[in-house]
Amino acid sequence: MKNLPDTELFEQVQQDREQAFEVLMHRYSSQLYDVVYKRLGSDEETKDILQDIFIGVWKNRRQIQVTDSLYPYIYRAAKNAVIDQLIARQKKVSYEDIPEGSLYSTLSGAEDKFNILELQQQFRTAINNMPATMRQVFLLSRDEQLTAREIASRLNISEQTVRNNISMALQRLRNDFRYSQLLVLLPSSLFFGSLVTLA
Numbered sequence: 001m002k003n004l005p006d007t008e009l010f011e012q013v014q015q016d017r018e019q020a021f022e023v024l025m026h027r028y029s030s031q032l033y034d035v036v037y038k039r040l041g042s043d044e045e046t047k048d049i050l051q052d053i054f055i056g057v058w059k060n061r062r063q064i065q066v067t068d069s070l071y072p073y074i075y076r077a078a079k080n081a082v083i084d085q086l087i088a089r090q091k092k093v094s095y096e097d098i099p100e101g102s103l104y105s106t107l108s109g110a111e112d113k114f115n116i117l118e119l120q121q122q123f124r125t126a127i128n129n130m131p132a133t134m135r136q137v138f139l140l141s142r143d144e145q146l147t148a149r150e151i152a153s154r155l156n157i158s159e160q161t162v163r164n165n166i167s168m169a170l171q172r173l174r175n176d177f178r179y180s181q182l183l184v185l186l187p188s189s190l191f192f193g194s195l196v197t198l199a
């Protein structure tokens with residue numbers, strides 16, 4: 001199996017054969033690690049990104065088209081993840097800590113500067129428009145950074161209800177705000193953690 005081309009291996013992956021997936025991961029992990037680590041210089045961040053990429057490949061295996069090699073797909077995913085991580089690193093303070101009247105740039109060359117006060121108001125409005133339970137759960141998660149279990153205990157609801165409400169709240173926000181804006185508005189732990197645990 002180790003000598004099979006990517007196209008044949010990925011056909012097996014699409015048939016849910018985990019051994020074929022493991023062969024592909026082993027085939028490209030080292031190469032992809034070097035690409036990401038060279039740009040980030042962090043072993044922990046690099047391993048997290050690789051894990052997320054391969055989780056994404058497995059979850060989307062039926063939609064991914066491999067015509068020759070899987071590498072171009074995972075390379076693009078790695079490149080995008082590195083850009084996102086570099087933007088996240090530059091986020092030094094949450095939006096609540098930014099002085100009144102100041103402006104904040106999104107740090108992405110493709111993004112225009114926006115007025116942080118206006119963005120704050122739009123964000124507050126979006127939260128206020130959430131259903132009551134969703135708003136409570138989301139604010140406890142964002143402001144107090146409580147776990148799903150802690151929120152469930154405080155509000156006397158199930159942990160799954162907590163997770164569902166956070167997921168729905170984040171989806172609402174993703175519909176209303178750009179990715180780079182949410183990096184400013186949300187704690188990184190809530191935003192990035194949701195990509196795996198709440199997807």
